[in-house]
Amino acid sequence: MPTGTRRPTFVFAPVVEWRANRLQDPVAKLRFLKQASRRRAQVYDAIRLKEPWQLRIVFMAIALLFFPKHTVSDANSVYAEQLAALNLNATEKFAMVWMVDRNKGYEVYSNGLRVETKYEMPAEEKHQGVFRRYEKETLAQQQIAHPVGIIYHTTESHILPFEQAETKRMQLLGENLIYYVRGKRAYHYVIDRFGRVFRVVPENEEAYHAGYSVWANGDSVYVNLNQSFLAVSFEAQTRDADDQPTVSPAQIHSARVLTDMLRSKYRISGLNCVTHAQVSVNPSNMLIGDHTDWAGNFPFVEMGLRDNYEIPTAGLYAFGLEYDQHYMKSTGVRLWKGLVLAEEQLRQDATSHGLPLATYRRYRQNKLREMLEALKAKGAPEETN
Ligand SMILES: [Zn+2]
Known part of the structure; x- marks a missing residue:
């Protein structure tokens, strides 16, 4: 039942806040961009190497947060595949209990x-x-x-x-x-x-x-x-x-x-x-x-x-x-x-x-x-x- 302390502003994820703060400093911004391109490579590696899905989701989330729009649409096709693979319309089995x-x-x-x-x-x-x-x-x-x-x-x-x-x-x-x-x-x-x-x-x-x-x-x-x-x-x-x-x-x-x-x-x-x-x-x-x-x-x-x-x-x-x-x-x-x-x-x-x-x-x-x-x-x- 716990209720969290609400914050009025919408923030996509903690990492966005961190990123925004860092970007105010031009030197930090450069460092961030270099780091981001390394992470982008990690994302593609994760997809190619078929990492466990937990890891992939973390990388995907990072990709969504850090990268320009074209990367987001690349990621979307991966999500579309994952969504289809869930097979939410599958017939369900029920245990018989009386x-x-x-x-x-x-x-x-x-x-x-x-x-x-x-x-x-x-x-x-x-x-x-x-x-x-x-x-x-x-x-x-x-x-x-x-x-x-x-x-x-x-x-x-x-x-x-x-x-x-x-x-x-x-x-x-x-x-x-x-x-x-x-x-x-x-x-x-x-x-x-x-x-x-x-x-x-x-x-x-x-x-x-x-x-x-x-x-x-x-x-x-x-x-x-x-x-x-x-x-x-x-x-x-x-x-x-x-x-x-x-x-x-x-x-x-x-x-x-x-x-x-x-x-x-x-x-x-x-x-x-x-x-x-x-x-x-x-x-x-x-x-x-x-x-x-x-x-x-x-x-x-x-x-x-x-x-x-x-x-x-x-x-x-x-x-x-x-x-x-x-x-x-x-x-x-x-x-x-x-x-x-x-x-x-x-x-x-x-x-x-x-x-x-x-x-x-x-x-x-x-x-x-x-x-x-x-x-x-x-x-x-x-x-x-
Ligand atoms: Zn509850």
Whole structure:
């Protein structure tokens, strides 16, 4: 759930700021240009030598930031290939998971998942979820009977060392956390330090977890995801950018069997299983990443999902949003691939609409404004981030 300190100015990446400062000094400028040409050679080497994609993305990002436009278009053809290679329309497989036992306080499922229900909030008509998807171009709304995705969060609560001697205190903290989450209707599910899965908010009711948020999948777009996505939160804390939250193998295992159960029950696309950092937006400055939990290091693959950090970040291509220095610092290299490919998607969409990139970006941003206005007019509660 962490929120970053927003900066009003748009900065493409930390390195741009560094570059701008350096360019004020003519001697430094010369040195920079020499260095840039060396880096350009490195970029082409990286592409030719088929370096691991992480390295290539870093070099590509450097190329985009440092080099004149003709280099950017060279790089675009590489991104277009990578975008096509993602094969986002591939048929998905779902595990078959069903409930085998339900008793006062717990449920057991065929894949070994056990859900603790003793802290679950009683059903309330007024919180009944309204699950919506919108058509990307026309914004036509379609109401659907069930949740369409999962957003993973961290609780950002106090975390003790994972040691046997701390067991009692960890149990106490975990219990306090559940009561806190109940009070805020913050998440549907919480996975505690020991991997126990607690359902707090019923799945067919709204939890207040996503704030201003967007996602897209094919021709469908989603806005303010409390109304269409379930929340699964790990009892964990984000430290700084390169030191992402640590979760235990037990937590990862539980998140995997929980995800499989929810996907099986509601036929949730794996492409709609994403982290809060990927979906959070700030409509007042049109930047993504207002919340940055799980901005890097989320165990997608360990949880039986594809690495969703590498799929194009929907806020960028579906609504023309941008990102700033703070977001770049909070995210890992894995997510940068999603950013770069989303820019490529936006460029391709602009071309197919016959519009210059900047005009198309504004057009998409206006779509988001329109949708938020429409939601407000319908009396949807104002999102708070
Ligand atoms: Zn969150």
